[in-house]
């Protein structure tokens with residue numbers, strides 16, 4: 001059961017605009033490390049799970065650090081620790097604040113660990129090794145915490161999954177279907193969540209990845225709270241025969257996605273060489289368009305990374321997607337420990353961020369789309385905040 005303090009904090013909706021402005025600064029700069037505050041909290045927070053990525057520069061993965069910050073009005077922001085950030089976390093009178101120089105940007109809280117983390121699957125695997133809560137209210141796991149493209153030396157330049165998930169990390173690298181099904185049941189019983197985020201491999205053999213996704217979806221859909229429906233997002237790369245994708249609608253997947261990460265094809269081949277070689281830019285677009293025919297406009301998604309390619313390229317990708325009935329979204333690039341790009345890009349420019357999400361909000365309103373999830377879930381993105389008019 002969630003703590004009353006967190007519920008009251010999330011209910012401070014009159015402060016959402018200020019929270020959105022603070023989220024923008026936190027996503028641009030990250031925060032300085034605050035080991036005293038983290039240790040003082042007695043690990044009573046949802047800690048970084050290190051299942052996909054590691055944006056905590058200069059921090060041992062063995063030390064417990066919070067995964068996210070909750071801001072007033074139920075806005076969640078990812079915590080990325082950067083030693084050179086101008087933002088610091090301050091404890092003042094038993095409350096937490098984010099400060100820049102002498103200016104307090106926002107109050108914040110840590111989210112609690114999911115209750116299902118205290119349980120094990122029927123095979124005795126700790127459920128915390130299988131899944132996590134993403135933001136305030138999405139159950140989240142990847143079916144393979146690794147990437148065969150990385151193993152083949154063809155990983156995406158911004159991604160650190162293979163560096164992040166190692167033998168010292170408790171997250172199970174390959175998840176068995178029965179453990180995933182048990183974990184979904186445990187989370188449904190012990191926690192409250194509104195969405196599922198399920199992410200695929202990536203496997204070099206595209207058909208094997210598709211078959212694994214389908215096998216898992218069949219097993220989990222009746223262990224979730226939505227009568228067989230999969231509310232939220234299932235994301236992977238399409239099989240060779242894209243017509244197999246009709247199965248996703250039969251399995252009641254609400255929002256399938258294939259994430260292109262960057263636009264256009266030349267940038268894609270340069271930044272995501274494995275996705276290009278083993279799946280292909282053209283095939284991903286063909287598959288998105290095929291699913292759009294089945295689902296109709298506004299239900300199929302493709303996600304991007306903001307800040308890697310020129311803004312005009314990314315805006316062209318957003319426009320293409322929206323014109324074809326596919327909802328584009330983006331996470332703001334953050335330096336990942338062990339990725340090829342790492343910290344070489346520095347801070348993503350504020351004009352880039354506002355230029356992209358303002359454009360995205362216009363597209364969403366014009367086409368009758370909604371951004372993914374909500375501001376309590378989408379911790380690395382400002383799509384909801386711009387859509388709501390909290391940022392302009």
Ligand code: SF4
Nearest residue numbers: 147155156159161202
């Ligand atoms: S396909 Fe790219 S983004 Fe996905 S896990 Fe592999 S390297 Fe990372």
